Amino acid sequence: MSVEIRISHALKKYGDNVIIPDLSVNIKPGEFFTLLGPSGCGKTTLLRMIAGFNSIEGGDFFFGDKRINDLDPSKRNIGMVFQNYAIFPHYTVRKNVEFGLKNRRMPREEIKSRTDQFLKLMQIDTLADRMPDRLSGGQQQRVALARALCISPDVLLMDEPLSNLDAKLRVEMRTVIKNIQHDVGITCVYVTHDQEEAMAVSDRIAVMNAGVIQHIGNPKSIYQRPANVFVATFIGRTNMLEGELQVEGGKAFLCLSDYRTQMDTVAPEYMQSQKIQISVRPEELLLNRDANADGLKGTVQDAVFLGLNTHYFVKLDSGEDVEIIQESSIEETLGKGARISLTINTEKVNLFLADGTKNILTGVKNDLDA
């Protein structure tokens, strides 16, 4: 029953203020698709255009073969979960869940059996006669999900559904959401600004900035081969450094001040000497206690022991600050002022054009280009 969502050349503006200039995306049937981006990037706006609560100034929105641009929100057959859950406070849990079914004029027995089924599925059947003000945040979340799902919607839309929960419940509920979506097999569009949450639940993630999708891919490809500097810095932590790519005799070398190392993964079309931006994640910097070894030289500013890992904050001799995460070792933690040298894991590091718009390595999977 799951449907494909196709959006082509979507345009959204408020007056003269363009929020989404020209956005196209295909969401596969049954897929858990996440819109991820900083606040104000237009992700919620796009979701509400799909839901029908925001007007569409241009472009086409399709559920399967059905164009939904002009369809009233109540006719789109969507299930929606809101940031504040939007539970009707004057109805019991059961009445909240039934609400959508009653609007569909189902026979009473069927309403009851479906409601029971979803109350059970969300493990809130014991709360059926409670009023919402006597539910915890997690329970309200479950009611919202049951209510959205029991109408058998074509698509499930979720707008930052976990942001009002505490950290522990957030982790618990995202597993619940992921499993339910998988069991029901419904196409799901999920909005969040929390990149860890996005990676935990999604089949694919679209990273958005300023109304434009930067990168669409699965969590692994987005983390390991980000399409541009924005994606690299938004997803996970990273150190941005400036350096050069030098091509000699068909081989590419990454040069950072006097540190030089061979790169085997540069894409053929970018094989030319040029200034580049380097994104190296804290775990991709390898710390050597011998300050005279080959590598980037620097001074330890601070060290934080966190059990599994130890974080080092190092000032490079070039003046740049970098963060390094190292698995904690049994040796003494390095103190402030210790001289060290650093090498880069060339398999994992990412290199970008000097303007930051493109990753110049092979292996970038961006469905946006497809």
Place this chain on the structure above:
Amino acid sequence: MEKNKKFELWTVMTIVFFLLFLLILVYPMFGILKQSLYDKEGALTLANFSKFFAKKYYTNTIINSFKVTIVVTLVSLLIGIPLSYFYSFYRLKGAKVIFVVSILCCMSAPFLGALSWIMLLGRNGIVTKFFLNVFKIRLGSIYGFKGILLVQALKYFPLVFIYMNGAFRNIDNTLIEASANMGCTGVRRFFKIILQLSMPTVLAASLMVFMQAFADFGTPMIIGEGYRTFPVEIYSQYLGENGRDYGFAAAISVIAILITALVFFLQQWATGKFRFSISALHPVEKKPAKGIGGFLMHLYAYLLIFIGFAPNLYIVYLSFVNSDGAVFKTGYSFNNYRLAAKKLLVRSINNTLTLGVGSLIIIIVFAVIVSYLVVRRSSPINHAIDTMAMLPYIMPGAVVGIALVMAFGSKPFALTGTMTIMILNLVVRRMPYTIRSASATLMQISPSIEEAAISLGASKLKTFARITVPMMSSGIVSGAILSWVAIVTELSGSIILYNNKTITLTMSTYVQINRGNYGTACAFAAILTVVTILSLLIYIKVSGSEDDIKL
């Protein structure tokens, strides 16, 4: 794309209410302005205004009104704020009693205080006589400025009290602790922190007291005697013994509106200077009121509400004292009620209930729809509707009355003397308050709850009826009961519009006082008081928490 702009119900509502408000709000106000600018021959003239400003007799009415209202406002603040401070920051014994009695004081009919104080301190008042006979002391006159001040200050300080309770409750305890931490406590903290934080509310309360006191017709009419205020002047120019002068009454009305508008904008401007928002995560913990200070606080609170409420009780008592209608005698009987029954008592009660229920239903329906249009369908035209709905806020009751007579008294409408115009007056007068409280309630309801209903397949109308209105209902009900009391005790507009067929309890009371039938008046007033008290007790029961009171 074009289909989105289909003609929906709310667009129809917008058009209907825009036209309706033009008819019942803008047109009468415009009519008053027009009337004031034309002479009897229909020529454009400023004669009405120059007549007003030429004679000290007339200008004095406005100056008098202004003077007494300013003093009333200040005195109300002066006695109301300390009461609220003690109530909000200390654990007073019988706090609930203090609160309920305060509401009863400020919701009683506007002129009952005047009537009662005349019975106590007037020329033949029992206190006056007692002092004269026992101590041979002649008490000063209660009539005039002093009387108005006494009656109005005692009626409006509870308004300040209720407003300030809300403000004090929003002060976060950590702010109090922080100021103590930096060595600022006691009286200094009250003025430097607590009062400063409550300034927007102080201003809001001041405006409320000013508007109500300025427009009060009954009190100055009964106890003012030679001290003429402008609502009395409008009334006497309109109905007066010296012959009717609509043009001149209209001119006074225009001047009154200008003054209230000026005060309104001045208040808005001043409030703008205190723009900050606070919300208490840690509400203030009430301290026990111990020792001599605690005793004085209790004394202050109870003395104040006693003086405020005693007049009402005294009137109920008097209603059972034997009288021939005008003069009280010894012994107790139902004589006053028997006499009242001959003076349209049944009709008055019937009319009061009919008018009250009728206008209340209309007000609620209007308020719900208008607040929805304003809050959820923001558009220039809906904004205009909101602004129009607030017009009566700056129109004193007597002015509304005059405006309605002028607008609907003649040819196409000819509503004078009908129940319709009485209801119209009540709707126009009370609507701004109800719309305000309905809008405030609606603003607190997240739009996503309505969106959830729509996404679950409910139509917009069904969402409104099944989700929005029920969620607003608590706000609507608490607003409605206060509107009900205000409607039942309304005098200043109705006095111009009523006749024998549409007379109400309030009007009957006033008529009897005017004729010197104090005994009969007390019977009417006692019934009115009982109706008010019962309504408010129901209100407190329904609203559940005393803390949620909205005026």
